[in-house]
Structure formats: C-alpha cells, structure tokens
Amino acid sequence: MQTSPDQFQPALDPAPRPLDHLAELAGTGGYGARPALVLRxxxxxxxxxxxxxxxxxxxxxxxxxxxxxxxxxxxxxxxxxxxxxxxxxxxxxxxxxxxxxxxxxxxxxxxxxxxxxxxxxxxxxxxxxxxxxxxxxxxxxxxxxxxxxxxxxxxxxxxxxxDPNDLTAILYTSGSTGRPKGVMLSHANLWLGAVSVAHYLKMARDDVTLAVLPLSFDYGQNQLLSTWYAGGSVVPLDFLFPRDVAKACARHSVTTLAAVPPLWVQLTEMEWPAEAVSAMRRMTNSGGALTPDLVRDLRGIFPKSDLYPMYGLTEAFRSTFLNPALVDSHPTSMGQAIPFAEILVINDAGDVAGPDEEGELVHCGPLVAQGYWQDPERTAQRFKLAPAQSQYGGTAVWSGDRVRRDTDGLLYFVGRRDAMIKSAGNRISPQEIEEAAIATDLVAEAVAFGLPDERLGHAVHLVVRGSDDAQEQAKLPKMLKQELPNFMQPHAIHWKKAMPLNPNGKIDRTALYREFAGEQSA
CATH class of the missing domain: 3.40.50.980 (Rossmann fold)
Structure with missing residues (x-):
C-alpha cells in the first residue's frame, strides 16, 4: 500500500548518531504532539x-x-x-x-x-x-x-x-551450545537498524505499530525504534489469545504488525473484523520462513496490505527482506539485502557462490554487532574478517546458515549448520534444556533437539537415560516447568535404557535424531 504524498517518509541517512537522538526527532519533524506511546x-x-x-x-x-x-x-x-x-x-x-x-x-x-x-x-x-x-x-x-x-x-x-560506536545494549540470545550469550550492540547498530527498516517499510508519521514481540529481542526492540524514527506511534501488547491481537488492531487502527510464523498461523485461523483489517498497511515476518499456504491465507485476510518476509540474526540485526511485489511469485524467498547490509554467499572453497550454488550467508557492513560479551572464543567463531570480495571489509558475521542466490539475485534458505532449535520464533539452546534435565537428578544423560512441526516450526524433543520407575519419570516434566520458560518445555520426553554411542564414545546425537524423526514420519 502506498502512503499519500503528505505522509512523511524517512530518508535513508547513512550517518549514525547516538541512539537517544531518536527521541529528539519529535522536535524537528513537527509531530511532537502526535501520539508516540499508547499504554493501557x-x-x-x-x-x-x-x-x-x-x-x-x-x-x-x-x-x-x-x-x-x-x-x-x-x-x-x-x-x-x-x-x-x-x-x-x-x-x-x-x-x-x-x-x-x-x-x-x-x-x-x-x-x-x-x-x-x-x-x-x-x-x-x-x-x-x-x-x-x-x-x-x-x-x-x-x-x-x-x-x-x-x-x-x-x-x-x-x-x-x-560516539556512535560506543556499546549501548547487550541482547542475550541462545546459542547451539551453552548458556545464552550476550550480543554487544552499539549506538550505530541500533540507529542504522531503525533507519533501514523505517525506510524499506515506507513507514510514515501517521503509522501505528502494534508491538506484540518481546522487546528483549532485536526484532521486537526495532518495533519501537523504527516507528519512532518515522514519527509514528507504538502500542505495546502482551496478549494471551490471538483474538487479543485482532481486537487491539481494531481498537487502535493499527497499520503495522510484526510476528513470527507460529503466531501468523494462529492469526489466520480466526475471524478478523473488518475494522481490524482496514487500516493495516504492512505485515512483517521473521524468525522462520513463511509457507506458500500461509502467504495465501494472509493474502485472503489482508488483501490490500503489503507482506514483508525477512531474515535476520541478532549478531547483525537484520539481513534481508523480500519486496512485497515479489511475495506471490517467490513466497519462499528471503529476498535481498536490506539497506546498510551487504550479503555474500560464500561456497566451501571460500569463493562467492555462483547462481543457485549453495554457500554460507555472510553479513558485512555497519549493522554487524561488536561480538559476544566477555566471550572471545565464541566471538572468534562467528565474527571473522569479511571475505576479500566484500565492499565494506572489516568484521563480518559468518551466519552458519546455508543459502543460495538465484539468477535474479533472490536468496533462498537451505538449512542450518548448527544444532539450534528454532521453535515458535525462539532460538533455543539444546544444551540449556539438557543441563536443566540433568540438574533434576532424575536423569543421567540428556539430549535435546527439534523435530519439524507444522505450527511451531520445530518442536522440542528430549531424550533421557534414567530411572525405569514410572513415578520418578512423571516428576521430570513438572520439575522442568519450574526451571525453564514455556517456549523451552519439551513437546515430548523419551526415556531410554541406553544412549547410542559414536566411534569416539560420545552420544550419537545424529542417530537419536534419525530414530525419532523416523518414528514421527512413520
């Protein structure tokens, strides 16, 4: 949907400023008296x-x-x-x-x-x-x-x-192993992220964003920053049921809604009143890919709204978006680089991959974070020198995600290199779940992984070796509910008398995954 000529649209200004200057834009844009934050x-x-x-x-x-x-x-x-x-x-x-x-x-x-x-x-x-x-x-x-x-x-x-390069935030995100790690973000990282998103979403000063995503995530926090950069209004919402989202959209004439695929699935399964749909200009998705069926369902509910599929990682904020005009013809594409991001696909030989050749997604440019807080080892694994072919140079984020770029320049996700579980838009560390299970003293060994799930993206499965006593086994899910947040709770717990071992004597995680993935598909 195009904004009318009298609606202010943010310019693509590449000069970073201290993050708090976002609050000062109200005095320069002539919209100081407009709503900025709508609380209960x-x-x-x-x-x-x-x-x-x-x-x-x-x-x-x-x-x-x-x-x-x-x-x-x-x-x-x-x-x-x-x-x-x-x-x-x-x-x-x-x-x-x-x-x-x-x-x-x-x-x-x-x-x-x-x-x-x-x-x-x-x-x-x-x-x-x-x-x-x-x-x-x-x-x-x-x-x-x-x-x-x-x-x-x-x-x-x-x-x-x-200095815009000064550290201003640490956002904790789970890794494929170990406890949550803190991603270090500068004023420039967050400022330029707000400028970039506000620009490519064509946000305007009369926009109203319903902030349903957690503000502790980069995707959620950007709901605030990009909207305020454009001079718009934010309505924070902690919802219990999907219908609460639709009611809020109607009540506040919401124009912008960001969500992750599992929430979009729930939202498409309900009836939307006309007043909740009429003002919607754009919907954005990240945290997992949209399916063709989900795109079709969203189109049916919001026929006049723009749909923006996006890909990102906390270590570089946001990497790609798909132009809404291409969503119907390329519903599974990640799109192309957002402003201020340079995205390279590097093959296993270290060269830029050719058309339709698989490689690792490498993000270069000023949106790249400063590394992991007090963790030089893991920083060195993910934050490395940019490939020689990069126009930006400096430090790049080597995502570990396998992608390909087609002949039209559109990117497509192939798979994840690490063992990260991505469930309901949350990045979950298997080791964190395993440590919680072992800490109960009910199990001796534990392995967590995600299996494909239509609604969640991946459902958490936990395989444990422990007591054969049914009463003891029944205690485990209750104890995990006390120690882990809801999105980390196992969808299923599988008890085994012995874990399979690989030639090195370690638990064979691949064998376990294949065993239960096979049972699921049987």
Missing part, C-alpha cells in the same frame, strides 16, 4: 515521551554514575521496557533487557554474566530470585518505584554526544 493507562505524545526518557536517563545517571555500566530490566511490556533502550543510551549506560518469559535460572545467569549493577524489575520477578541469584554489587529496585523516582527527581541530561 496512559498515552504519551512525542514531546512527553522525550521528557520521560530524559527524566529516566537523568535518574539512572545519578544512581549509577559510571559510564558503560550495565543496567538490566526484567518486566512485561510497559513504560519501563519501552523507555529503557533510549534512556540508558542517553545516560551512557548499557541496557541489558531480560526476556520476561525467562525464569530465575536464566535471569540469574544474565545478571552475573553481564555484570549488571542495577536490576529494575516487577515485584513478582524479584521475589522469584533465590539467594545468590543477584550479584552482591547489583542494586535492585521495583519497576514502579524506579519510574516514580525518575519523575520525582526531574533530572534532565539533554541529547548525548556519545
């Missing part, structure tokens, strides 16, 4: 949003006082989680958002690993933490108390002049 109990226009960001930043700077210190937030969508990315940036701090779906073990790891000196969280989440979960030098304050203190103090800092 309050609406802030752009001028008010800018003031509240400044007050929170001033309070954080006074309370913490050390530039570059990490401050964590752990709360549902609301004023705090929406303001923190810009307020922490203005205060010269590094924001560490914790996914509200995570539980105490994961939150404790993130607090310790990041070295956070302050945790701002809801009362219930603070109460869920055990002794020793909070580092001794980490202060804790409830969400409402922090917001109240910031407004009472009334401190202001004004726009910062930080």
């Amino acid at each position: 109990d309050a609406v802030f226009n752009h001028d008010e949003l800018r003031q509240r960001i400044d007050n929170l930043a001033g309070w954080l700077a006074r309370e913490i006082g050390t530039a570059g210190a990490r401050v964590a937030s752990w709360a549902a969508k609301g004023e705090l989680t929406c303001l923190m990315p810009l307020a922490a940036a203005r205060a010269g701090l590094v924001h560490v958002p914790i996914n509200p779906l995570l539980k105490r073990a994961q939150a404790a790891h993130i607090l310790a690993d990041s070295g956070s000196v302050m945790l701002i969280a809801t009362k219930s989440r603070i109460a869920s933490l055990d002794d020793g979960d909070i580092p001794s030098d980490c202060g804790v304050i409830e969400e409402n108390d922090a917001l109240s203190a910031a407004q009472t103090a009334g401190l202001t800092l004004g726009p910062s002049n930080y």
Whole structure:
C-alpha cells in the first residue's frame, strides 16, 4: 500500500548518531504532539515521551554514575521496557533487557554474566530470585518505584554526544551450545537498524505499530525504534489469545504488525473484523520462513496490505527482506539485502557462490554487532574478517546458515549448520534444556533437539537415560516447568535404557535424531 504524498517518509541517512537522538526527532519533524506511546493507562505524545526518557536517563545517571555500566530490566511490556533502550543510551549506560518469559535460572545467569549493577524489575520477578541469584554489587529496585523516582527527581541530561560506536545494549540470545550469550550492540547498530527498516517499510508519521514481540529481542526492540524514527506511534501488547491481537488492531487502527510464523498461523485461523483489517498497511515476518499456504491465507485476510518476509540474526540485526511485489511469485524467498547490509554467499572453497550454488550467508557492513560479551572464543567463531570480495571489509558475521542466490539475485534458505532449535520464533539452546534435565537428578544423560512441526516450526524433543520407575519419570516434566520458560518445555520426553554411542564414545546425537524423526514420519 502506498502512503499519500503528505505522509512523511524517512530518508535513508547513512550517518549514525547516538541512539537517544531518536527521541529528539519529535522536535524537528513537527509531530511532537502526535501520539508516540499508547499504554493501557496512559498515552504519551512525542514531546512527553522525550521528557520521560530524559527524566529516566537523568535518574539512572545519578544512581549509577559510571559510564558503560550495565543496567538490566526484567518486566512485561510497559513504560519501563519501552523507555529503557533510549534512556540508558542517553545516560551512557548499557541496557541489558531480560526476556520476561525467562525464569530465575536464566535471569540469574544474565545478571552475573553481564555484570549488571542495577536490576529494575516487577515485584513478582524479584521475589522469584533465590539467594545468590543477584550479584552482591547489583542494586535492585521495583519497576514502579524506579519510574516514580525518575519523575520525582526531574533530572534532565539533554541529547548525548556519545560516539556512535560506543556499546549501548547487550541482547542475550541462545546459542547451539551453552548458556545464552550476550550480543554487544552499539549506538550505530541500533540507529542504522531503525533507519533501514523505517525506510524499506515506507513507514510514515501517521503509522501505528502494534508491538506484540518481546522487546528483549532485536526484532521486537526495532518495533519501537523504527516507528519512532518515522514519527509514528507504538502500542505495546502482551496478549494471551490471538483474538487479543485482532481486537487491539481494531481498537487502535493499527497499520503495522510484526510476528513470527507460529503466531501468523494462529492469526489466520480466526475471524478478523473488518475494522481490524482496514487500516493495516504492512505485515512483517521473521524468525522462520513463511509457507506458500500461509502467504495465501494472509493474502485472503489482508488483501490490500503489503507482506514483508525477512531474515535476520541478532549478531547483525537484520539481513534481508523480500519486496512485497515479489511475495506471490517467490513466497519462499528471503529476498535481498536490506539497506546498510551487504550479503555474500560464500561456497566451501571460500569463493562467492555462483547462481543457485549453495554457500554460507555472510553479513558485512555497519549493522554487524561488536561480538559476544566477555566471550572471545565464541566471538572468534562467528565474527571473522569479511571475505576479500566484500565492499565494506572489516568484521563480518559468518551466519552458519546455508543459502543460495538465484539468477535474479533472490536468496533462498537451505538449512542450518548448527544444532539450534528454532521453535515458535525462539532460538533455543539444546544444551540449556539438557543441563536443566540433568540438574533434576532424575536423569543421567540428556539430549535435546527439534523435530519439524507444522505450527511451531520445530518442536522440542528430549531424550533421557534414567530411572525405569514410572513415578520418578512423571516428576521430570513438572520439575522442568519450574526451571525453564514455556517456549523451552519439551513437546515430548523419551526415556531410554541406553544412549547410542559414536566411534569416539560420545552420544550419537545424529542417530537419536534419525530414530525419532523416523518414528514421527512413520
């Protein structure tokens, strides 16, 4: 859908600025009085949003006082989680958002690993933490108390002049092995990501974005940043049922909706009122590929809306998008590079792959993150010198994903090189699930993997060796529910008397996968 001539559209400005300058755009674009943030109990226009960001930043700077210190937030969508990315940036701090779906073990790891000196969280989440979960030098304050203190103090800092290459956020994401790792993002990474997305989505100052994705993810956080860069309005929503999304779209005349494939499946299985469809200009998808059937269903519900399939990874924010005009003819394509991204397909010989030749997707350019926080080993595995053929050079992200580029220049996903489980749009570390299972003392060995699932993308399966006692076995899923978030819970637990071993004496994960994949297809 094309925007009318009087609707402001953001220019593609390649010059990065400190991230908190996004809040200042309201004063230069003439839309300060337009709604910027629509909460359940309050609406802030752009001028008010800018003031509240400044007050929170001033309070954080006074309370913490050390530039570059990490401050964590752990709360549902609301004023705090929406303001923190810009307020922490203005205060010269590094924001560490914790996914509200995570539980105490994961939150404790993130607090310790990041070295956070302050945790701002809801009362219930603070109460869920055990002794020793909070580092001794980490202060804790409830969400409402922090917001109240910031407004009472009334401190202001004004726009910062930080180097755009300074670190401003650490987003924790699961790897194929080990605990969640923190991806280091600079002001420039997030600023240019907002500029890029706002530009290629053709966002306008009268756009309304329904933010249904977690703000602890780069895809979710960009809902805020790209919309505000364009001068639009954000409506954060934590929903229980798909119909809540449709109701919110109707209530707020939503024009932009971002989701992952499992949510799109649920949304296409319900009736949409006309008032929820009429204002929709664009829908964006990432976290997994759309299927031709899903594209057809979305087209049937939203015939006048643009559909943007996208591919990305936290280590480089976003890599590709497919022009909506090509979705019907190329529904499984990842598209082409987004602005500020250079995407190369490198074959096993180290050369740029030819048309339709499989290779590894390598992302070059200013959207590439700064590596993994305090993890030089894993940083070296993923962040390497760009191929000699790169126009940008410098450091590139070698994704581990196998892709091919057709003769028209469109990219297609082939497969994943690592063992990552991608379920319902979440990247899940098998080792994290395995460690939780072994920690129960009910099992001696555990292997987790994902099997194809029509609704989830992949469903988590857990194979364990342990007791033959049925009562003991029944305890395992209950204990895992206490320790792991819902999206990590195994779809099925398989008990074995012995694990298959490979010639090196290690558990043969490939054999286990084939065994249960075969049972599923039988």
